Amino acid sequence: MEDRIHPHATSLIVRLLHDRTGQTLSEDRRYRVDRAIETVLTKRGIVCNSDLIVLLTQPDGPAVEQELIEALLNNETYFFRDRNVFSYLADRVLPELAQAKATSRELTIWSAGCSTGQEPLSLAMLLLEQGAIWRGWKLRILATDVSESAIAKARAATYSQFEIQRGLAVGQMLGHFEELKQDWRASHRLREMIDYRPGNLLLGSPGGAKFDLILCRNVLLYFDPAARQVAGGRLAEAMAPHSRLLLGSGESVIDGNGLFETVGSDGGVFRLARQAAVGRSAAA
Ligand SMILES: C[S@@+](CC[C@H](N)C(=O)[O-])C[C@H]1O[C@@H](n2cnc3c(N)ncnc32)[C@H](O)[C@@H]1O
Numbered sequence: 001m002e003d004r005i006h007p008h009a010t011s012l013i014v015r016l017l018h019d020r021t022g023q024t025l026s027e028d029r030r031y032r033v034d035r036a037i038e039t040v041l042t043k044r045g046i047v048c049n050s051d052l053i054v055l056l057t058q059p060d061g062p063a064v065e066q067e068l069i070e071a072l073l074n075n076e077t078y079f080f081r082d083r084n085v086f087s088y089l090a091d092r093v094l095p096e097l098a099q100a101k102a103t104s105r106e107l108t109i110w111s112a113g114c115s116t117g118q119e120p121l122s123l124a125m126l127l128l129e130q131g132a133i134w135r136g137w138k139l140r141i142l143a144t145d146v147s148e149s150a151i152a153k154a155r156a157a158t159y160s161q162f163e164i165q166r167g168l169a170v171g172q173m174l175g176h177f178e179e180l181k182q183d184w185r186a187s188h189r190l191r192e193m194i195d196y197r198p199g200n201l202l203l204g205s206p207g208g209a210k211f212d213l214i215l216c217r218n219v220l221l222y223f224d225p226a227a228r229q230v231a232g233g234r235l236a237e238a239m240a241p242h243s244r245l246l247l248g249s250g251e252s253v254i255d256g257n258g259l260f261e262t263v264g265s266d267g268g269v270f271r272l273a274r275q276a277a278v279g280r281s282a283a284a
Contacts (some may be wrong), residue, residue: 009037009052016065017072021146022202022227025072036071040064070147074222077115079167080122081217082249085268090126093244093269097212098133100242106138110211110238112201113219114143117154117194118167121186123215124193125176144199144206155196157186201231205238212240217248232257236272245270 010033014025025033041052044064055064080086101107107127111120120143127134145151164173164184177184199206201219214235220228235245236259245260247268260270 010034012053012056013037013068013072017069018224018227020065020069021073021200022223022231023073024222024224024227032072036068039071040067043067066148070149073147073150075115075147075150076218077118078163079118079172081119081167083167085217085246085249086122086126088264088269089123089246090130092264093213093246094126094130095133097242097244101212105136107134107140107213108209108211109139109141109213109215110205110209111141111143112199112205112214112216112235114145114154114196115147115150116163117143117157117186117196118159118163119143119215119217120154120194120196121157121176121190122167124190125172127193128176128189139193141194142206142209142211143194143196144201146198146200148198151196151198157191158183159185201234202227204234209238210240210243211238212243214238214243214245217246218251220247220251229257232259236260239272241272243271 010030013033013036014030017023017025037052041047044055046052046055052064055061097107109120109123111123114120120141123141127139143154145154158180159177160183164177168177173184176187176190178187197206201216205211216231216235220231223231239245244263247270249268251268259273261273263269263271
């Protein structure tokens with residue numbers, strides 16, 4: 001183990017993480033890089049750290065890079081994270097969107113940085129529980145994350161006893177999930193409402209699609225200001241004129257770029273700034 005982490009490896013990986021995801025690692029979180037490198041080396045049976053540098057330049061390099069990045073991402077999530085946000089969605093945001101989209105009866109939602117799926121599943125449960133409002137509507141949730149392993153787990157929609165208990169009421173657990181031997185799997189009804197895809201927020205929404213509602217919660221926290229600016233622009237591009245954007249509680253990270261205005265007094269909910277919306281519809 002001695003001298004296992006090459007002195008250049010840490011800064012190389014920090015730069016990779018930043019270039020690929022926009023995330024910065026402050027000095028006090030750099031220890032995570034060494035841990036990530038150790039994890040990847042051990043998994044691949046590599047004994048000498050200098051082999052890692054060689055490996056990165058070989059055909060397997062991109063896969064190793066992705067593994068290293070994934071080992072550094074914070075995938076923390078749970079069902080109905082910040083219950084008050086979901087109450088606000090249910091009581092204010094969704095009824096307003098139902099009015100705005102009453103003619104087409106189509107609602108599209110983007111969960112950007114969905115991690116292992118608990119956020120889009122919470123949205124899908126909320127829509128089903130609102131029953132009457134959405135009867136006869138075409139509801140579509142697109143859920144993306146830069147972590148391919150998180151997306152694979154989200155697609156499997158299978159959660160351990162510990163995960164299923166984080167944020168779900170017993171009625172929701174029994175009503176929307178099927179008990180397997182040890183785990184719980186989301187119902188077919190929930191699964192068919194969500195389309196999961198790997199995707200980097202910095203590159204915009206898949207296919208440049210526009211959405212009525214975007215959740216991008218607890219994703220931008222570790223972005224540096226320049227990456228936040230890019231992400232803010234991408235989110236704005238993906239918003240229809242009437243749409244709403246939800247960030248994590250306490251995240252006002254894109255408030256200063258002139259593209260968004262806060263909705264309501266609690267913070268965390270945004271719409272396109274009037275000027276930005278006018279400018280975009282004139283250009284369209
Ligand atoms: C802390 S989790 C938040 C999950 C969920 N939104 C929530 O609030 O519970 C942050 C997620 O953002 C993803 N992420 C980080 N940078 C990203 C990027 N550039 N594009 C897409 N997803 C990203 C991470 O992989 C991680 O799964």
